[in-house]
Every structure is written in structure tokens, then in C-alpha cells.
Amino acid sequence: MKSLKVKLVSQFAHLAPKDEFSKLNESLTEETRHWLDSFPNALELYLQAIHKYKHGIFSRNLLDDLRLSLELLLKNVFKNEKSLENQLGHVGSFVSEAGGSKEFSNMFSKLIDYYAKYQNTYIKHDDAVVEEEIEFVFEISSSFMRHIIRLHAKSPSF
Secondary structure, X not given: OHHHHHHHHHXXXXXXXXXXXXXXXXXXXXHHHHHHHHOHHHHHHHHHHHHHHHOOOOHHHHHHHHHHHHHHHHHHHHOOOOOHHHHHHHHHHHHHHOOOOHHHHHHXXXXXXXXXXXXXXXXXXXXXXXXXXXXXXXXXXXXXXXHHHHHHHHOOOO
């Protein structure tokens, strides 16, 4: 049944009613897409995640696309090849140097740390997606990316 749905969505998605599955915060995803224009590798994965979400397919893959999109964004901003988990120190310094308060910098780093642990537990090393959590993870991924890009635009020298 799932293979039939995948085939139908991939060949006839243009015929589906707009936003039939979408419950996402549309303004957040549109704004994030706009901010990701300067980061084509991250944008491509983000758009794939949106497509999968809107058509209700590949829940595990769409969350992994979001994780990798965030990771690629951080690699680009920090000019390194580190995994998401190994970017936490850079994230905290980056937010602080961009004018973020100590508390906000710590909170942002800790949230990304929890995000990475969640992804590793439920997505990357297992296929244990909790359907009710997909929308939240999608939107927090978008918020992370949007904020990082905004800070980068303010001080691209990091």
C-alpha cells in the first residue's frame, strides 16, 4: 500500500489539492525557504522535506532531511565538515559573538543538543518516528535555520 502511495504522489502530486496534509506554519516555512536561498545544498533537502510532509510520505526520511539540511547549513556557516553533534561549541560561540545573551546562547546550544539526540534516537539509528511529533520537529528545525542565517547575515565573518 505504501509503495502505491509513493508512486501516486511522485507521479501525480500536481493533481492533489493544495496543502491537503499540511498543518505546518506556512509563513515560517516560506520565510525559511527564502533565507536558505544562499545555501542551495541545505535548501534542496529542506524542499524535499516539505514535499514529503505535504504528501504524508517517508516520515523518517523527511526528518532526516531536516537534520541534514541543518547540518549542511552549519558546515557552510562555520566553514568546517563537522557533524551536527560536533557543532555545539561553535553554535554557542556564534550566537554570543552575534550579540546573543549568555542565557540565549546556552539555551540555543542546548536545544540543538537535544534536537541532535532526538534525531539520533528516533530517526538516524532507528525508524521510530512518532507521527504526532513531526510537525513540531519540522518547525523547530525551521526556526533553528532561520535564526542561524539571520545571525550569519549580520556577521558573516564567523
